[in-house]
Amino acid sequence: MDLALLSALNRHRNAREAVALVTDLESGAARLVTPEGLAGDPAAEALVEAFRTGKSAKVITGERPEFIDVHVPPVQLIVIGAVHISQALAEMARLVELDCTLIDPREAFATPERFPNVRLIAEWPDVALPPLKPDRFTAFVALTHDPKIDDPALTIALRAGCFYIGALGSRKTHARRLERLAAAGFADADLARIHAPIGLDIGAVSPAEIAVSILAEIIGTHRQRRRG
Amino acid sequence: MSENLAGGLATESEILATAETWRLAGRSVALATVTETWGSAPRPVGSHLVIDGDGNFLGSVSGGCVEGAVVTEAIDVIASGVPKLLEFGVADETAWRVGLSCGGRIAVHVVPVR
Incomplete structure (x- = not known):
């Protein structure tokens, strides 16, 4: 393998591509x-499958054995709001290997004491979000209830x-949130992608239970997309 | 001699970045990749191990069972410039062969980084 190829691979990985x-x-x-450049590749069919499942595999292309070493970005979880639910959510996210980041501009909420071992950014979403490169x-997850914080973040997540x-x-x-986002130019199809009320309906009451329901919905969406 | 004693601790990103850094620093480098597994295997297909010409390595292809053998083969690959496809099966203690105590089999492809 050429060094140039290895460097290019690392560039794609660092850019979450x-x-x-x-x-x-x-x-x-x-x-x-x-994924954009696979048309015409001799292994195109197997590559489509590899990108869909995220699984590397040996394939036979023509008569030649080839190895597809596929790299899809690790799933990251971005949480807006350093609230009680987030405390439980951040801990559980670590167990299921989601790369979790919490964002809350309110410095009284976003303290390392309340959130040990979590990446915590005490900034407004429009500042904190772009460097995290949110993607597919x-x-x-927006948890503050405060339109000043949640709405700009949802706008970035939808785009x-x-x-x-x-x-x-x-x-x-x-319903009021949807009115504001529609007024900001989002179509119904975009807005329908927002899960609200958030989480699977398991009758969750405590913050930790709500975190379970949110995490279950995230895992379900992620795995079913790959399965489907 | 190893910078990470075959632990699965290095992330995939660290392993691939290290391969690039070592090569850029002028070290000779090989990259080993698990290409197939049969039965119970300790590390999934696509796991990487990076090795330099002096036998330093980072990453894991088997959680420690066959890393030593892969490193030895990788030094050959670096010297010859020719890739190798290795297979490891069940450990056979009486024959002193390296292998996987879990009973699985793995294939590992080793290529030089030029």
Whole structure:
């Protein structure tokens, strides 16, 4: 493998872009393929499957054995609001290996004492979110109830195509939120992607139970998309 | 001699970044990748191990069972410039062969980074 190919692979990974390294197992010849650039590749069919499942695999292309080493970004979880639910959610996210970041501009909420071992950013979402590169491998959760904080964050999450978007709030709160986002130019199809009321309906009461219901909904959305 | 004693602690990003850093620093480097597994295998397909010409390595292809053998083969690959496809099966203590005590089998592809 050429160093240039390895460097390109690392660049894609750092940019949270899906990429596959395809290596001929006999000659060692290798090439990089992106989901956008796979049309015309001899292993296109297998590559589609690899990008969908995120699983690397040995395939036979023509008569040649090749290895598809597929790299899809790890799923990240971005939580807006350093509230009680987030305390439980951040801990549980670590157990299921979601790369979790909490954002809350209110410094009284976003303290390391309340959130040990979690990446915590005490900034407004429009400042904190873009460097995290939210994308289709990102789950996004808005939990502050405060339109000043949640709305700009939801706007960024919707535009970024996050695979899961959830927002805390009663049906009434959510109806008003939808009116504001529609007025800001979002179509019904976009707004329908917001899970609200947030979480699976398991009758959750405590903050930790609500965190379970949110996490279950995120996992369900993620796994079913890959299964489907 | 190892910078990470075959623990699964290094992330995939660290392993691939290390391969690049070592090569850029002028070290000779090989990259080993698990290409197939049969039965119970300790590390999934796509796991990486990076090795340099002096036998330093980072990453894991088997959780420690066959890393030593892969490192030895990788030093050969670095010297010859020719990729190798290795297979490891069940450990056979009487024959002193390296292998996987879990009873699985794995294939590992080792390529030089030029």
